[in-house]
Amino acid sequence: MKLFKDYKNYWDYMQPYRSAVNLVKAKLEGIDDELKCEHGYSPIHQIQSRIKSLESIEEKIERKHYSNTLDSLKKLYDIAGLRVICHYINDIQYISQLFIMHEDIHLLKTVNYIDYPKESGYQSLHLVVEVSIYCQNGLMKIPVEIQLRTIAMDCWASLEHDLLYKNKRAISKDIQDELKECAKRIALTDLQMQRIYQKVYQEKRKRRNNHQSNEKC
Numbered sequence: 001m002k003l004f005k006d007y008k009n010y011w012d013y014m015q016p017y018r019s020a021v022n023l024v025k026a027k028l029e030g031i032d033d034e035l036k037c038e039h040g041y042s043p044i045h046q047i048q049s050r051i052k053s054l055e056s057i058e059e060k061i062e063r064k065h066y067s068n069t070l071d072s073l074k075k076l077y078d079i080a081g082l083r084v085i086c087h088y089i090n091d092i093q094y095i096s097q098l099f100i101m102h103e104d105i106h107l108l109k110t111v112n113y114i115d116y117p118k119e120s121g122y123q124s125l126h127l128v129v130e131v132s133i134y135c136q137n138g139l140m141k142i143p144v145e146i147q148l149r150t151i152a153m154d155c156w157a158s159l160e161h162d163l164l165y166k167n168k169r170a171i172s173k174d175i176q177d178e179l180k181e182c183a184k185r186i187a188l189t190d191l192q193m194q195r196i197y198q199k200v201y202q203e204k205r206k207r208r209n210n211h212q213s214n215e216k217c
């Protein structure tokens with residue numbers, strides 16, 4: 001039995017989820033813009049968003065053994081999804097803390113795959129939040145999954161997603177180990193890039209201070 005009558009039925013049903021994605025995206029862009037104005041630094045490299053595809057919703061409902069009814073959609077927290085790709089690893093916590101401080105954002109769940117990477121090697125910070133969407137039928141509470149990761153983590157996850165995660169065929173343990181090894185190296189690179197950024201920032205500040213004290217003399 002099909003969950004939705006047809007594609008139009010699915011698309012119409014997704015309307016409040018699209019509004020939820022737009023709302024969260026605007027908030028994240030606002031945080032980035034504010035930081036750029038105040039500190040001249042924009043921590044967000046890119047924001048991607050998507051509404052879970054019809055096939056992916058049906059696959060998940062079947063995999064989780066939920067009943068094949070529209071009511072089961074309430075159990076899926078990742079229908080509305082955003083991916084926030086940050087420059088440096090420290091940006092991830094910073095952005096997420098500023099975001100969940102918003103009074104109209106209700107944090108439901110945090111999964112920290114950065115401090116505790118998945119068995120595959122996957123690293124990201126996942127937040128599930130609930131937002132209020134006002135529709136013609138009244139107020140709806142919509143869950144939104146936000147994945148925060150660095151550019152380097154995103155590179156690994158994007159490639160691994162098709163190579164292994166969504167690849168239904170069995171992949172040898174050697175290849176899985178090799179991918180895990182890449183994830184570990186990427187984690188080290190992220191830490192090194194963070195240190196380099198801090199050194200560059202300190203040097204710039206020192207030069208600016210020297211310049212200002214020379215001007216005063």
Ligand code: 0O2
Pocket residue numbers: 052053056060078111118120121122126156157158160161162165
């Ligand atoms: P889509 O809809 O195809 O874009 P689930 O794993 O789905 O039963 P849950 O609790 O949401 O349920 O899982 P999880 O692992 O917290 O989050 C799932 C999403 O995280 C995936 O979405 C991926 O985007 C990402 N993800 C999780 N594990 C891995 C991994 O090992 N490798 C990669 N590349 N991505 C991962 P989908 O399934 O792609 O959703």
